[in-house]
Amino acid sequence: MMGPVLAACLLIILSTAWISQANGATCKKDGGVCTCNDQTKNVDCSSKGLTAIPSNIPADTDRLDLQSNKLSSLPRTAFYGLSKLTYLTLSNNQLQTLPAGVFDELKNLETLWLKTATSSGLSHEECLTAYLSSHISAWSQNKLQSLPHGVFDELTELKTLHLNNNQLRRVPEGAFNFLEKLTRLQLYGNPWDCSCNDILYLSKWIREKEGKVNGIESATCVNKKAVLEITEEEAAEDCVYPNTTTAIPTTIITTLASSNDDDIPELPVPQENFQKFLGYQEPDHLPTQPQCLMSISGYLGLMMSLVLTSAAILYVIHFLKKA
Template sequence: MILVSGSKCPNNCQCQDQEVICTGIQLTEYPSDIPLNTRRLYLSDNKIRFLPAMNLGLLSDLVYLDCQKNRIQEVMDYTFVGVFRLIYLDLSFNNLTFISPYSFSMLSNLLQLNISNNPHLLSLNKYTFANTSSLRYLDLRNTGLQTLDEAAFQNLITLQTLYLSGNPWKCNCFFLNFTIYLIVSHLNYPGEGLIACGDEDVMA
């Protein structure tokens, strides 16, 4: 079967010890022939627009996925359905405009998630992090987020570090509940003590 033939190394990539490095080689789509036993996959600094669930899902041992600095626009419900062992995911510096509500629902082992520097990502559904109960590090800096629902964080009982700066927060009554969550959560905000909110500052 063609789909399960991933025993070679993709063209222009480097493969060794269950690690595949395809960084900065002008890829316009997800590479073929990724070995099925891959545990760490580096796709950063390319022009990839889409992550195909059918191909990605074959990498059942994958624990580390770096997709920063690409042109990915959407993350759908089924994108990560087969990579349930994933612990590190970097989608920063892309063109994300939409993350489907249950995109990360299969990633119960995920420890670090970075979706920073996606300036066209205007909102996140309250179910976005519904099943990422192991998450410890979350980076939401420099997106287009104007508000967040505190319900999105209810299941993140292990969350330790949260980055929020550089967003055009809209300070209104709806945002108040999230602000209260930040104050009582005792999370770590490295390098930022305030969330800039229009002409105001919200103590975090």
Template sequence: PPRGCYAAEEAGERTFRCSQAGLSAVPTGIPNDTRKLYLDANRLASVPAGAFQHLPVLEELDLSHNILAHLSGAAFRGLAGTLRHLDLSANRLVSVPAEAFMGLQIQVNLSANPWRCDCALQEVLRLVRLAPGTGTGIVCGPGARADLVGQEFLPLAGEEELCGTGWGGAQRSTDVALLVTMGGWLALVVAYLAHYVWQNREETRRPLKRAPVLP
């Protein structure tokens, strides 16, 4: 195993620990039967695409207390059927791509990051379950909108829609446009029917012309 890392059996689970190992990248040589992987308290700045796809039974992943500032949209590719717990707390994340969590059935800790509190984060919260007791730790950082800095994000996300445009918001915009178009067509149909009924009523009110009397 990489220096500072070791494999162990913990509660009957194959575990691989690389805590405080001075790592600056996701290490190679992790046994592919690993169920719990601890990469916490290192110097990881990013997680590239497919970083863990060679771990087909991975259930728990701890990336807390690093310096993560970037997460690939395919960072957890290959883990959709297995990963259950993910810890991203105490990093430098300001935003994460929602697609990184698509298809995952996970419980995640997102606390203690300087979040921008944007649409992407709102979309992520629609896709995941938060680890118990960690929601209050999701706070808007210096890069957030001025009126949001220092505020807890969960109450804000419940009150304000941040996805007017962009990922997720585009679909909602399309839906709204479709509804408006359908409403316009419906209004035209109603107007036509009303005009038709009114015209027919006028026709029925006109006196019938008498036929000319033949000599």
């Protein structure tokens, strides 16, 4: 009778493994990579070499630490279901832009870190200590080049926002208009382009909030002049950035519409430049390569679990018939 007992145990173990595989464990206690504290509702996924955000982060998480990983992009639904978050850090990753609506679910968020670590002003020994203590690699740094319109609009409870040491040249019109509770905003370490009239919104906003929001006065242009001091005369140019959709001149559209295909000359425009001209961005609903690999491995694991579970069931039936 030991045969059926062993088979039943095997069935239970395989079923548990299948459930774990299907749920995609996040916390170490369940076989995941992150450290989860049930009492404080903290989830620490920092310095894990992650290329994608772990699935199934507990819905009641209050603080989520994703700093010092290798996140190069985020899906638009990255934080859906995490409405109780009050603290989120994505510092020291490889992010260059953010998808529109990525923070819309975070209605209770109070602190958001999107900065890059910097060793400016530290001695050699201090830099080495900082490197060893934080496990930040030289290639793991956010270099945000742009922000989508309305990316912060839903963060009405936000009090602290760190955007320092990125590659931001401008922010969209109205970027901070809904952050009524904001008390600290770090903007330094960005190459703010003060020759373009797009900077006038930020300049005016800083002047209005000076003394009310800490840290904003430190924003400086590439020529070292303070952003808050920029005038309309200085920022007179209409600049076009890679992520800004530019309308195609109507004369070109008319010409193309009235011409035969054989008459249209082939223009030697490099694909990369053409994409920049159109403000091309990869669709945020397509999975990144690491996410594809994770999905494939998940399906393979699931299929293997099903095969083994079926074998265990047949094994139990076989011994029951003999008994």
